[in-house]
Amino acid sequence: MNNEMSINDVQDNIIEEFSAFSDWMDRYSLLIEKGKELEPLDPAYKKNDYLIEGCQSKVWLYPEFRDGKIYFYADSDALITKGIVSLLIKVLSGRTPAEIKNADLYFIEKTGLRENLSPTRSNGLLAMIKQMKLYAIAFEYNTNKNTPGAAF
Amino acid sequence: MKDINEIRKDFPLLQKKINGRKIVYLDNAATTQKPQCVIDAINEVYIGYNANVHRGVHVLSDIVSEAYENSREKIREFINASKKEEIIFTPGTTGSINAVAFSFGERYIKPGDEIVISHLEHHSNIVPWQMMCERKGARLKVIPITDNGEIIMEEYKRLLSEKTKLVAVTQVSNVLGTVVPLKEITDIAHQYGIPVLVDGAQGIQHCSTDVQDIGCDFYAFSGHKIYGPPGTGILYGREKYLEEMPPWHGGGDMVNRVTLEKTTFNQLPFKFEAGTTNYPGFIGLGRAIDYIKELGIENISSLEKELMHYAIEKLSAIEKVRIIGNPAERVSVISFIIDGVHQYDAGMILDKLGIAVRTGNHCAQPLMDRLKLDGTIRASLCFYNTREEIDALAEGIGKVINMFYK
Numbered sequence: 001m002n003n004e005m006s007i008n009d010v011q012d013n014i015i016e017e018f019s020a021f022s023d024w025m026d027r028y029s030l031l032i033e034k035g036k037e038l039e040p041l042d043p044a045y046k047k048n049d050y051l052i053e054g055c056q057s058k059v060w061l062y063p064e065f066r067d068g069k070i071y072f073y074a075d076s077d078a079l080i081t082k083g084i085v086s087l088l089i090k091v092l093s094g095r096t097p098a099e100i101k102n103a104d105l106y107f108i109e110k111t112g113l114r115e116n117l118s119p120t121r122s123n124g125l126l127a128m129i130k131q132m133k134l135y136a137i138a139f140e141y142n143t144n145k146n147t148p149g150a151a152f
Numbered sequence: 153m154k155d156i157n158e159i160r161k162d163f164p165l166l167q168k169k170i171n172g173r174k175i176v177y178l179d180n181a182a183t184t185q186k187p188q189c190v191i192d193a194i195n196e197v198y199i200g201y202n203a204n205v206h207r208g209v210h211v212l213s214d215i216v217s218e219a220y221e222n223s224r225e226k227i228r229e230f231i232n233a234s235k236k237e238e239i240i241f242t243p244g245t246t247g248s249i250n251a252v253a254f255s256f257g258e259r260y261i262k263p264g265d266e267i268v269i270s271h272l273e274h275h276s277n278i279v280p281w282q283m284m285c286e287r288k289g290a291r292l293k294v295i296p297i298t299d300n301g302e303i304i305m306e307e308y309k310r311l312l313s314e315k316t317k318l319v320a321v322t323q324v325s326n327v328l329g330t331v332v333p334l335k336e337i338t339d340i341a342h343q344y345g346i347p348v349l350v351d352g353a354q355g356i357q358h359c360s361t362d363v364q365d366i367g368c369d370f371y372a373f374s375g376h377k378i379y380g381p382p383g384t385g386i387l388y389g390r391e392k393y394l395e396e397m398p399p400w401h402g403g404g405d406m407v408n409r410v411t412l413e414k415t416t417f418n419q420l421p422f423k424f425e426a427g428t429t430n431y432p433g434f435i436g437l438g439r440a441i442d443y444i445k446e447l448g449i450e451n452i453s454s455l456e457k458e459l460m461h462y463a464i465e466k467l468s469a470i471e472k473v474r475i476i477g478n479p480a481e482r483v484s485v486i487s488f489i490i491d492g493v494h495q496y497d498a499g500m501i502l503d504k505l506g507i508a509v510r511t512g513n514h515c516a517q518p519l520m521d522r523l524k525l526d527g528t529i530r531a532s533l534c535f536y537n538t539r540e541e542i543d544a545l546a547e548g549i550g551k552v553i554n555m556f557y558k
Contacts, residue, residue, distance in 0.1 A: 024504055029555060056512050056527070057496040077526070078494035079556060 007099060010091050011107035018111040027112065028080065035082030038089065041075040052127050057081045059124055063135040069094055070139055072132060084113070084125055092132055097140035101133055153451040160536050162187040162443075173506035176541045181326055181354055181485050181532030182510055183376045186440075190380060193439035197432040205431045206405055206422070220431050223438025224421070230441050231371060232362040233388050237420035240394070241429050244385035245353040246276040248372035249320070251387060251424065252349055253280035255397040256318060263289030266315040270295040270303050271522050272325040272332070275515040277351040281320060290317070297522065301328035301477030308337065312344050319348045323355025327514045327530065328477035329460075329485030331359070338367040347393065353377055357534065358456055358483040360449045363388050378444065380437035383430040394420050401426035452535045456484050459533050463542045467531075470546060472553055476528055487514075487528035490549060493556045495527045501555060502529075505548045 005013075021027050045062040052059045057078030064071045072093040076082040091107065092100050108114045108125070160166050165185045168175060177185060197219070203212035205220045221236075228239050242248045261267075267281045271294050278292075285292050293316070295308045303321070312319075319341045324331055338348045347369035355361060357378040363371045370393070375384030389397075399406055399417055403426030408416040417423045444452065463486055467473050476487040490498050499511035512527045513520045520527060531545060 025551075025555070028501065028504070029558070032556070057494055058526075078496040080497045080500050081494075 007091055007095060007103050011105070011110075014087060014090065014107045015110045018113075024112075031083035031087075031113075032079045033083070034086045034090075035076070035079045035084075038075070038082060038086040039073065041073045045073065046075060052124055052131050057124070059085055059128060061085070061128065061131055063132075063139070065139045068143070069096055070100060070135060072135075081124065085128055087113075088128055088132065097136040097143070100136035101140065105129060153447060153455075156536070156538060159447070160538075162189070163536055164188055164191070166536060170506060176507040176544050178531040178533060178537065178541065178545060179508045179510050180357075180534040180537075181377070181530065183382065184357065184379050184534060185536070186379055186381070186436075187443050189443055190436045190440045194381060194432050194436040197435050202432070204428055216431060216435075219435045219438070223434045223441075226438045226441045227386055230361075230445070231356070231386075231388060232364050234364060235391060238388055238391055238394065240387040240389060240421045240424045241434055242372075242385040242387050242424075243383055243430070244376070245351060245372045245374040246280075247385050248370075248387035249276055249349070249351060250280045251400045252370050252372075252389070252397075253284040254400045255424075256393070257284040257288050257290075259397045260317055261288040261290050264315060265290040265317045266293050266311075266313070267291070268293045268295060268308075268311050268316055268319045270308075270321050270332070271297045272301070272303065272328070272330060272519055273320075273322055273516065274326050274351065274353070275517070276353070277320055277322060278518065291315075294518075295321075297519075299477075299523075301325060301330045301479045301523075303330075303332055303337070305333070305336065305340075309340060312341065312346065314344075316341075316344065316346050319346055320351070321348070322351040322353075323361070324358065324483055324485070325477075325479075325516075325519070326354045326485065327487050327516050327519055327528065328479060329354075329482040329487075329532075330477065330479035331355075331481040331483055334366045334368065342367060347390070354485065355483075357444075358453060360453065369393060375433065375437040375440065378437075378440055380440035381430070381433040384433040384437045387424070391420065394424070399423050399426065403427045447535070453483075455535045456533060459535075459537055459539070459542070460484050460486065462539055463531065463533060463545070466542050466546045467549070470549055470553075473549060476523060476525065484534060485530065485532045487530045489525065489528055490553060490556075493552060495529045497556060498529050498549070498552045501552045502545070502548045505544075505551065507545055507548050509545070 018027055041060060046060045050060040050062050052061055057076055059076045059081055061074045072089045074085045076085060163185045201212050201215040203216050205217045207213055224236055224239050228236050233239055242251060269281060281292055293311045296304050298304060321332055321337055323334060334350055341348045349370035350368045352371050352373040356373040369390045371388040373386050376382035406418050406423050406426040408418050467475060467488055472491040473488050495511040499509060502509055510530045514530055
C-alpha cells in the first residue's frame with residue numbers, strides 16, 4: 001500500500017494530519033482512530049513469542065517477510081498504544097530490511113507524540129521501534145546468509 | 153486542626169501548575185509530597201551543620217549526631233517502641249524487609265521451615281522471602297484472600313504449624329486499601345511462638361500505629377510515604393531478635409573492634425547500620441514526624457476516611473466504573489477499572505487532564521492474578537487532597553469514557 005510512497009512521504013502525511021489539531025485531546029482521538037483502522041492481527045500470533053517487552057499494555061507484533069520486504073501486523077489491548085503501533089506500521093510495513101533499519105522516524109517528534117510518549121512512560125514506543133529494527137536486521141542477515149559467498 | 157487551605161499551603165508542590173493546570177495529585181501511595189518544614193530541615197543540615205554522624209570529635213559532628221539521634225527518638229515515640237535501640241535506620245521498607253529476610257534467615261531458618269505471607273502483599277514482602285527460602289531450603293506459604301480483598305483468618309490458622317518460623321503481612325494493601333487485622337494475626341502467631349513482621353509502608357501514614365499494642369516483632373516502613381525524604385526507611389525489631397540476629401552488612405560504624413582475624417560488632421542499633429546512612433534524610437524524616445504530630449494522626453485518619461468515603465461514593469456513581477475489592481475496613485487507596493477502557497489509556501488521558509494516578513499492577517502481580525486483572529487504575533489519597541480533587545477525578549473519568557466510547 002505504501003509502495004509508491006517513500007517512508008518520508010508517509011511520515012510527512014502523518015505530520016500534516018496531526019498538525020490539523022492543536023488540541024491534545026483531538027490528537028489523542030485521532031491516534032485512537034488510527035488504532036481502530038489497524039488491520040486485525042491473526043489471533044494465532046497473539047502469543048508471548050510476539051509480545052513486546054517493556055510496555056504497560058500488551059503489544060503483539062508479527063513480521064512477515066515476502067519478496068524482500070517486511071510486512072508488520074500488530075495489536076494491543078490499549079487503544080492509545082494500538083494507535084502508536086498503527087502509525088509505525090503505516091511508515092515501516094512493506095519496506096525492505098535496509099529501509100527499515102535506516103529509517104529516521106522524525107514524525108514522532110513532529111507530531112508532538114514524543115513529549116507525551118517518553119520512554120519513562122513505559123508505553124513501549126521505543127521498544128516497538130527497536131523490535132521492528134531488530135526484525136529488519138534479522139531478516140537481512142538471513143537473506144545474506146543464503147546468498148553464496150556471503151558466509152563471511 | 154489546621155484548615156485544609158492552610159495545610160495545602162505547607163506543601164510547595166501543591167501550589168504548582170503543570171501545563172497551566174493545577175496538579176491533582178492522587179498518587180500518594182507511591183510517594184507523598186513534602187511540607188516546606190521537611191525541605192527546610194534537610195537544607196539546614198547542608199547549610200548549617202553538615203558532618204558525618206557518630207564519627208568526629210568536632211562540634212559539627214556532635215550537632216549532626218544529636219539531631220540524627222533525636223530523629224530516632226521521635227520515630228521510637230511515634231510507633232511506641234519500648235527502646236531506641238529497636239529502631240534501625242535502613243534505606244526504605246524494601247531495605248528493612250530484605251535485611252530481616254537475610255539476618256533472620258541466617259539465624260533461625262533451616263531446610264523444611266516455612267514462612268507465611270498473604271496474597272495481598274507487595275512484591276517487597278514476597279520476593280525477599282522467596283530469596284530466603286531458596287537460600288535456606290525453606291518454603292513460602294500464602295494466606296488466601298476473599299474476593300472482597302480480605303485475609304481469610306480460618307485459612308491463616310490452618311497454615312500455621314511447628315514448621316512456621318515467621319509470619320510476614322502488610323498493614324494495608326497498596327492496591328485495595330484493605331486494613332489487615334494485625335493484632336489478631338499477631339496474637340494467633342504468638343500462641344505458637346511465631347514472630348510476626350509487618351510491612352507498614354501503606355499503614356504508618358494513615359493509621360495510628362503502636363508496635364507494642366499490635367505486638368508485632370518487626371515493623372518496616374518508608375520515610376518518603378510519610379512526608380519525609382526517599383532513601384530513609386525504618387526497621388523496628390524486638391530487641392531479643394535483633395540481639396540474636398547477625399548483621400546484614402559489614403563496614404564502618406557497625407563494629408566494636410576490628411582486627412584482621414576477628415571483628416566484634418557494635419551494640420544495637422548501630423550493629424545494623426554499616427556505612428554512612430542518609431543522615432540529612434533521617435533528620436528530615438524526624439521533622440516530618442513532628443509535622444504529623446502537629447496535625448495529629450487521629451485527625452489525619454478521620455479526615456482521610458471522610459475523603460475516601462466521598463471518593464467511593466463519587467466513583468461508584470459512574471456507570472462504567474468498577475471499584476476493586478470491598479474490604480470491611482479500608483484506608484485511602486482505591487483501585488478501579490473502567491469497563492472497556494484499558495487502564496493505561498485511562499491513565500494517559502487523566503494525566504493530560506493534570507490528574508496523577510497510578511496504573512498497572514502496582515508491584516503486586518500475585519494479587520492481580522488472584523483478582524484476574526491485568527492491572528487497575530489506583531487513586532491514593534491523603535489529608536491534603538480535597539473534595540474538589542475527587543470531583544476533578546470523576547469528571548476526568550467521564551471524559552475518558554466519552555473519548556473511548558465515541
